[in-house]
Amino acid sequence: MFAATMAAVLVTMILALGRAVLGPTTYDRILGVNMAGTKTxxxxxxxGFLTGRPDFLDLALIYVFLNFIGTLAVLKFIEHGDLARNAGDGE
Amino acid sequence: MLEMTDLVDLALLLFLAVLAITIAKQRNLFVVVIVMGFYSLVSAALFTVLDAVDVAFTEAAVGAGISTVIMLATLLMVGTEEKTPSQPRILPLLAVVVTGAFLVFGTLDMPHYGDPQAPIHQHVAPRYIEVSGDEIGVPNIVTSVLASYRGYDTLGETVVIFTAGVAVLMLMGQALRFRQRDGDA
Structure with a gap:
């Protein structure tokens, strides 16, 4: 059961990997990496459940946050060409 | 019989290889940064598979999180296109292949993964497991090793990192002060 789930996750990771590697646009790649983060x-x-030790679930939670922040940073870079500017900070 | 976890190992290692080739081939540095984030995530997953959870934690936080942001900040300054596309050279490839071959050769002497007879499980680990609860009084063995048995080592590491942080802050603070003064003038 868990093995089948794991196989499915790996297949989706392969698909996300393909999107991130092949592109063609930057947004495809960002989507691919974000997807890969979720799959990770x-x-x-x-x-954890496959090996009978689901102790590392909190590690997975941390990855969720990091994945979110990373995607946010990349998108902000594309949108503003800057990482630290405020929205109302028109120079 | 190929176990499921072996299959996971294989798949993740294959991902790493594909991503590494992509990074080496790609000329757009922005794409390289994004794919490197992917690479870090996969290697963090691989570390988790290998039971090195603390390493995985660090890899995810530093590799996928902070380095992506820092790399992007660097790209802001240097631009996203590689200026002079480097020609493929034989000598660096040869050096990397030879070094890699030596590293793989070095692993042949190492005990098998998960071997209970490995030296690392025979030296002081049994003592930590048996008496650290009574000696230190901390339920988590890793914590008692880091904070007590290797307390000076940990203190040294902390001092090194703190010093590095202070040095970076001093350098950056100096640059900021100059910029402010230029802005006033």
Whole structure:
């Protein structure tokens, strides 16, 4: 059961990997990496149950936050060409 | 019989190889940064599979989190296109292949993964497991090793990191002060 889930997660990771590597636009790649981040979280969660030790679920939670922040930083870079500018800070 | 976890190992290692080749081939540095974030995530997952959870934690926080942001900040200054596309050279490739071959050769002497007879499980680990609860009084063995048995080592590491942080802050603070003064003038 968990093995089947793990196989499914790995297949989706391959798909996300393909999107991130092939592109063609930057947004495709960002989507691919974001997707891969989510799949990594799932992979760690499923792996815990697969090996009978679901102790690392909190690690997966941390990955969720990091993935979110990373995507946010990348998107902000594209939108503003800057990482630290405030919205109302028109120079 | 190929176990499921072996399959996971194989798949993740394959991902790493594909991503590494992509990074090496790609000429757009912005894309390189994004794919490097992917690489860090996959290697963090791999570390978790190998039971090195603390390493995985660090890899995810530093590799996928902070380095992506820092790399992007660097790209703001240097631009996102590689200026002179480097020609493929034989000598660096050869050096990397030879070094890699030596590293793989070095692993042949190492005990098998998860081997209970490995030296690392025979030296002081049994003592930590058996008496650290009574000696230190901390339920988590890793914490008692880091904070007590290797307390000076940990203190040294903290001092090194603190010094590095202070040095960076001093350098950056200096630059900020100059910029403010230029802005006033």
């Amino acid at each position: 979280v799932l992979l760690i969660a499923v792996l």
